Amino acid sequence: MTDDSKDAPPPAAADRAAERAARQAANRAEREERRAARQAERAARKGSDKGRDQPQPAPQPGTPAKAAAPQLASSQVFNILLVGQGQRLGVQAVLFAASLRRNAPGWRGRLIVAEPRPEGAWAGSRTAMPEPVRRALADFGAEILPFTATCFGASYPHGNKIEALTLLPAGQPFVFFDSDTLVTGPLDRVGFDFSRPAASMRRSATWPEPPLYGPGYTQIWKSLYDRFGLDFASSLDPDQPDEHWERYLYFNAGWFFGADPQEFGRRFLDWAAQIRAEPGEALACQSLDPWLDQVTLPLVIHALGGGRPGPELAGLDGWATCHYRNLSLLYAREPEPVAGLIEDLAADPRIAPLLAEDEAAQRLIAEGEGRSRIRPMFDGENPPPTEKATRQRLRRAGLWFR
Known part of the structure; x- marks a missing residue:
């Protein structure tokens, strides 16, 4: 008689795998929600291009300040x-x-x-x-x-x-x-x-x-x-x-x-x-x-x-x-639009398979540790720490990836 239990993962490992899968699913859902919001915002901006001389809406509270691009394209x-x-x-x-x-x-x-x-x-x-x-x-x-x-x-x-x-x-x-x-x-x-x-x-x-x-x-x-x-x-x-x-x-x-x-x-x-x-x-x-x-x-x-x-x-x-230098630094110091951009790109079916074996991408993007762990570590620090200090803090937390 075959003992199928030999091939089954230990209960603790199975629990960790289920927890990881749940985190990934939750983060995917959150990313999709943010992505849909950004798409709607871009569509609204495109619709407003016909009236570029009209006053621009004020930024939402909490949105990082960002200089606007010149309206005239370079030749x-x-x-x-x-x-x-x-x-x-x-x-x-x-x-x-x-x-x-x-x-x-x-x-x-x-x-x-x-x-x-x-x-x-x-x-x-x-x-x-x-x-x-x-x-x-x-x-x-x-x-x-x-x-x-x-x-x-x-x-x-x-x-x-x-x-x-x-x-x-x-x-x-x-x-x-x-x-x-x-x-x-x-x-x-x-x-x-x-x-x-x-x-x-x-x-x-x-x-x-x-x-x-x-x-x-x-x-x-x-x-x-x-x-x-x-x-x-x-x-x-x-x-x-x-x-x-x-x-x-x-x-x-x-x-x-x-x-x-x-x-x-x-x-x-x-x-x-x-x-x-x-x-x-x-x-x-x-x-x-x-x-x-x-x-x-x-x-x-x-x-x-x-x-x-x-x-x-x-x-x-x-x-x-x-x-951005690398993903750990991106989540530590770059503004929200950059974090949203890298997450959108990582979900592209032409790019996602290239990141499947990348530990940094899997942990920081797919499992959401970039947002859940790195961003809170540096949120609101003014002035921000030096890059050397940032790297040291990330290494101590086990969140530094080459």
């Missing part, structure tokens, strides 16, 4: 570059592409996902995106183009964004975005001036870290400008005091743009390689990993006549895009 056509590599970056690229098609339907241009070949500086590594990811990217109108990394590769993966610029057509304006970004508004209405390149200011005092007895910020940064024949004084923010980190041109490389990707990429690659090979005496005590791209980027932008982004670019890291 500029530009290409977008992302990096897609393996499962994780590939799925992030899918989420970007889906959010682009959803929230910037008026954008025109090519969406190019650069995929490093498993050769050159990536030799011996698995770099290809899985086939289901590739199909999803194609469904959302992305082009996958391969490139061979010759300089950085596995020794410095952030170098992908530098070497991938060679894929873009010369003389055509471009914007690079880190793959862990969502498009949250009409990107075509951002006031780009491609003759004056810029990059993200969503950064903190991560580099350099001047030693106690010097050299200080001025000596470190000036050594780099002098090395490449650039005017250091004109890069400074005179409103900031000497030796304060914000006085010096420093960006987050989560997005940057320019008029000619070939010229931009040539300088970026050449100068980054030189700095890594021979940092110089002023940089002797400084770490370049993972900061090399952010050390070099200000030099390239300054050399090409650019600088700090002005108010016309407020949509980036604002109403047009969100560089």
Whole structure:
């Protein structure tokens, strides 16, 4: 006689599985309710487009403040570059592409996902995106183009964004975005001036870290400008005091743009390689990993006549895009529309299967821990904690996922 009890899960495990399934069902229902409300709101907004000169309704209490997108669309056509590599970056690229098609339907241009070949500086590594990811990217109108990394590769993966610029057509304006970004508004209405390149200011005092007895910020940064024949004084923010980190041109490389990707990429690659090979005496005590791209980027932008982004670019890291970094940070610090967007995208039948084995997506989105646990941990904190403190708190709670 067969003992079927051998195959049955222990009562405690069965209870946990039932509880988990109930949580998932409840969260699905809640997400659908929120999704229906957002769809109704979007439909109402579309209906009001015929009377754009009429006063706009006041925001509901509790709604995060968010600058409105300009009403006039830009006539500029530009290409977008992302990096897609393996499962994780590939799925992030899918989420970007889906959010682009959803929230910037008026954008025109090519969406190019650069995929490093498993050769050159990536030799011996698995770099290809899985086939289901590739199909999803194609469904959302992305082009996958391969490139061979010759300089950085596995020794410095952030170098992908530098070497991938060679894929873009010369003389055509471009914007690079880190793959862990969502498009949250009409990107075509951002006031780009491609003759004056810029990059993200969503950064903190991560580099350099001047030693106690010097050299200080001025000596470190000036050594780099002098090395490449650039005017250091004109890069400074005179409103900031000497030796304060914000006085010096420093960006987050989560997005940057320019008029000619070939010229931009040539300088970026050449100068980054030189700095890594021979940092110089002023940089002797400084770490370049993972900061090399952010050390070099200000030099390239300054050399090409650019600088700090002005108010016309407020949509980036604002109403047009969100560089969320990962799901844990998204739920910890991003506004409600961004959380709602990622949940809507995760429910898309073209995307949901790609997240089935992703622990972060399953726990934070499907099981609702992003809303039930992470958001209450940080709700109402003003000022919000630093990213380092946020990560530490999430790790202690077992809610930090790579």
